[in-house]
Amino acid sequence: MIENDPVDLEYRVENGEKRYKSIGVTDKLRALIIVWTLREGRLHAVTAYSAGKSYERLYWETKK
Numbered sequence: 001m002i003e004n005d006p007v008d009l010e011y012r013v014e015n016g017e018k019r020y021k022s023i024g025v026t027d028k029l030r031a032l033i034i035v036w037t038l039r040e041g042r043l044h045a046v047t048a049y050s051a052g053k054s055y056e057r058l059y060w061e062t063k064k
Contacts, residue, residue, distance in 0.1 A: 007062050009033070009055075023051050023059045031056040 006024030013019070019037050026032060031051035037044050051059065 005063070006034075007059055019046060023055050025059065031059055
């Protein structure tokens with residue numbers, strides 16, 4: 001998903017760790033939201049889940 005041109009939604013620091021929330025699509029066009037961080041220079045997924053309709057709409061409107 002990260003390679004499929006995601007849209008960044010949110011940034012915050014939690015317990016001293018920078019966390020990012022992004023939305024993107026899988027190769028089969030399933031919209032997912034992923035919360036991720038960088039640890040030791042590598043992307044680490046904290047959680048991922050299906051995007052709701054409003055987030056999915058936001059993603060596609062951003063990509064027009």
